[in-house]
Amino acid sequence: MAELVFFVIAAAICFFAVLVVTSHDIFHSSVWLAMTLLSVAGLYFYLDAPFLGVIQVLVYVGGIITLFVFAIKLTAHIGDKSIVQTNRQTIFAGLCCLILFALLMNMLQHSCHGPFPHSEPISLKQLGQSLVSVYVLPFEFISLLLLAAMVGAIAIGRDKK
Amino acid sequence: MNLNPSLNFISPEMVLTLFAMLALFGSVSSRLKHSIGLLSFMGVAASAVFLPLSFRCGQFSFYGMLINDPFSVFFRSILIVASAFTILLSMGYSEREEENGGEFYFFILALTVSMMLAVSSSNLLMIYLAVEAVSLISYILAGYHKKNPFSSEAGVKYFLFGAFSTGVMLYGISLIYGLFGTLDLGVIFRGLTTASYVDPAAVLVAALLILVGIGFKSAVVPFHMWAPDVYQGAPTPVTALFSVGPKAVGFALLLRVFTFGFHSAFTHWGTLAGFLAILTMTVGNVLALRQSNIKRILAFSSIAHAGYLLAGVAVGTVAGAQAVMYYLFIYTLMNLAAFGAVIAIGNALHSETVEDYAGLYRQAPFTAVILTVALLSLAGIPPLAGFIAKFLLLSAAVESDLVTLAVAISLNSVIALYYYVRIVKYMFLHEPAKSTTMPTTTSLSLALVVLTIAIFILGVWPQPVLGWLSGLLRLS
Incomplete structure (x- = not known):
């Protein structure tokens, strides 16, 4: 089922x-x-x-x-x-x-080993904590990426003078 | 975990980010607008001061996201040098749209930060994010000249090809995560040799998919289609940075992930890399023969150089890695010198066609000589730096009994000589069509002089850089 x-x-x-x-x-x-x-x-x-x-x-x-x-x-x-x-x-x-x-x-x-062992669902608290511990650098780096994307969108999209 | 050592490690990147923000804020003020180039240059210089501090940090930082290994040390240094010279070239680039001054330098600095993080990543998530940031900022910079249709075309083309190849790479990364349950490269590489549950064939498929993304960044055939159009359309200082920066990222990742990582699952990696190397250098050089736009010639030449570099990767030994790293450093210097001269000539002639370079020696002997030095060094003529770099590659290939590779490099160098010398011939032997005066900019002239002196000195006295490099690689 x-x-x-x-x-x-x-x-x-x-x-x-x-x-x-x-x-x-x-x-x-x-x-x-x-x-x-x-x-x-x-x-x-x-x-x-x-x-x-x-x-x-x-x-x-x-x-x-x-x-x-x-x-x-x-x-x-x-x-x-x-x-x-x-x-x-x-x-x-x-x-x-x-x-x-x-x-x-x-x-x-060749490399399917049946279903993975069922693990405990990860709680939101754990997710949040890993975001500011293990994943703190990617998390912070994304801010720079998004800022560049935003400034870029404005720079490309604004009217020609 | 105490994050202070980690913060020490990325202190150069933090300084660069700070100056990127300053550049962005400065662009708002009409009084500061004209000194942002200088401010950005100071930012790169300040960041360079923090580099030695960063090199002394521990091996891993940020929970294993970043690694302090010989590749990270050397490639971060190259990127700082490339960024500093790119800013000097940009300051002397007259066709830049003045009203957009500040953002331009913001993008250059943000691109440098992303590339530096990419070359020191040891986690596939961080690699993906940093490579994606490099791509995203590159699309913006390629399409920066909105009034120039070639520039817009370059931006769109780069974006479409780039989005697709990053998608393929991300798929490969997801397969790796499925197989190993982690994205940490150290754990993955240990798992390759110890874990019995991982099927090497599956790792091979995932590795091939990741190779697509990295190959695209370093313009390796068959993922090179974007390079000529993007190099031609993008503003010339940006092209200069594109031709060296993303290539350094690509080869740092190739060395770390493939040559010294997946090789145990990927027994034919050397053969595949060697095949791609010969294909890349031949396609690049043969297609360059028929071009008449100097930026397109240099684009195909940079594809050919990706082929030479890949040959060093294919060798797979520490000597091969050393040759690749040294070649990339020299390639950075000579390519920036060539593009700098193209900018200086473009400022006066407003043309990028080789035929228009006729008689340039009479009008601008200084620039003509510098372009000649850069081109001859790219061709690998002694006593210039390009010769030593190519010689190291050849000897690394011969030492490992890869004679086919060595022969391919030699034959290709002969083909390449033709189109490099053709440009020199136009400058020195042809009569000028019209007389023009060369406007000079201090920053551009300074960059060109420093680069040319470096090409000469490293051609006869390469020991300092080579010694540093072998010291680094012995530590690993």
């Missing part, structure tokens, strides 16, 4: 992901992407990581997809015509993907 839930969620992720890259309307693509990310959140809940699931919904679906929709609606001429999602290199790219897929399948067959 539990496995069935997993396969349903996995199938939903694949289905929506294919729609993202085949849809001819960029707005539709972003909606399908939202569905893909929601399904991934479902996977997190299924795997007993509710905090990650909630964050996934809040950040990706609530934040990033909303940003995508704004960007599409505010940018002229990209929301209103059908877009082409393929180019001349489709066959070559497909070949590369097939090779990667074969490699990954091969790897999964």
